[in-house]
Amino acid sequence: MPVVVIVESIVLVVLAIFVAGLLASYADVRKRLEALEKKRSSISAISASGGVTGVEAAHAMRSVPAEPGAEPPEPEEELGHLQLEQPQLDQGDTGLLSVIPTPAASANQVSRRIADLAGVTPEGDRVAIAVAGVAHQTLIAFLSSGCRSCKRFWAQLADPDSLQLPDHVRVVVVTKGVDAESPAAIAELCEPVAPGIAVVMSSEAWRDCGVPGTPYFVSVDGPTGWVRGEGTALDWQGVIDLLILAGGDLSSTVGRPPPSTPFGGTGWRPKSGSDLARERQIDRILLEAGITPGHPSLYPTRSDAAASSPQDPDPRRGDRT
């Protein structure tokens, strides 16, 4: 009899541990689902409203933790009305810190347009750079001479092939104006930069774009001048991810090194409008489902495939091992 009691006690303890484990696992799953739902709600809110306005986006971005050494964000000035929650997108191993996707706006959507950039070059030339009313997209890179994390971007801009951008994306670097930056320091930094990449010193552009700190990137749709997306990144791959999230599908061009072009692009031809529209829609659906670049579900392993399809229904495919 005592033996039975002891065995029953042991079984009870094991069962209790098992139940506790199940409960903990359930709590963890609930927590993850809630986080996913919260993220999805944020993205849906942004997509439904045609994107947050520029200043809202800038304010949202200000919650991004800055890298040590990065310039401190400018003080909160204009609007303080932002209530939208910053979507903290998990970016896996990419260098993308965060991004505010502002989908290409249609006529009834509320977003913002970027004015043409005006300023001076480090050499003292007066320049005006067209970012609206042009056929290409513009990727504005807000960099500085002092920010440690900007250095890798300055170095990368010297090699246009490594940018892996399609032909229709033009890169423009904007630093603060001569009131806040050293022209000599910028001249030194941009000396090796590819000639197709414009460098403008303009504090006004920083203010207009609500740049919270460096490095910061803004993608502008050329024909309309609408901001497609903006954010900060740790490395160039993060910038590519930003562009993909912003609606410009670069996935088919990333990783291919064709010859450089005067824009700093790679010579890759842009896709047709219908292809881009379809891919933007797919990107949006994936984002709304919480599937961001680098998400594991985008890269199924062989064991996943085997688990979901134990028997190949099409013998013509042959041996996949």
Next chain:
Amino acid sequence: MSTATVSGAGITASLPRGWEGRIRQLSPVSPLLPKTAAPSRPPSSGELTEPFVHLANFPLLRNQATFGGAALQGMGPTNAFVALVQYAPSCLGTALFAPRGLPQKLRPTMFDSNALQRTIPGQAGFQAFFTQSNRPFCLYVVLGSLAQARSVVPEVNAVLRGIHVV
């Protein structure tokens, strides 16, 4: 519709939508740069030290030559490039610069593939020397395609009307 203005060296250019511009200041050495960054030699006698303006409806390169140079090779058929180059004061009063005022009413027939400083198949150029505000200038315009001159030249004229020299 003007969207941007670029101004410097006594020249102001109001740019239509989609156009961009650059005004090189008086000296080849930037007044913004410290003296240590200046070249160690003075400009040679033939070296241009007067300002010039580049306007284009395509992205300009950072180190574009005074008259566009090799950068114009990438121009598309509807692209246009305008260079307004000032010459030395010693040119004032010479026969070459006798015409007064910036030409603002160009016609497609004024463009010729032989008027290009650097011949590129399909492109066409126009060049005129004149004096404006007691400053001697050369206007040099390049069209990406002579075949598109009828549609592009009015756009160029709109740009020229937006240029003011004091």
